[in-house]
Amino acid sequence: MVSEGNLIDAAWQALEDSIIYYKGNPVGTVASKDSEVEALNYDQCFTRDFAVSAMALLMRGKGEIVRNFLIETLGLQSREKHMDCFKAGLGLMPASFKVIHKKE
Incomplete structure (x- = not known):
């Protein structure tokens, strides 16, 4: 049987292991x-x-990842008109993003 403390530690470790980095900074x-x-x-x-992970990370004092997430997703906002002259409004974040690692 797994103790509650071990389960919580395992959950925090899984969250830490899921963090993705862009240019060396955690972004999501x-x-x-x-x-x-x-x-x-x-x-x-x-x-x-x-959003759920961000709340948990903020509770742990890891605000850097939340700040980086907001900065990067704001940078992903559309700046061009799309179909039928539709233009995404300011503040509209993408539903998802992927960090692609290129070997140099």
Whole structure:
């Protein structure tokens, strides 16, 4: 049987292991770390899902990742008109984003 303390420690470790980095800075958490399943977008950070992780990380005093997340997602806002002259409003965040690591 797993003790409550061990379960909580394991949950915090899983959250830490899910953090993704961009240019050396933490910017979010991946949707899933399940290595047995390769879904199309589980390696992306989903804005709505990160909201829960962000609250937990803030409780742990890890505000840097939340700040970086907000800065990077604001930078991903659309600046061009789309179909039928539709233009996304200011403050509209993407539903998800993926950090691509390029080997140099």
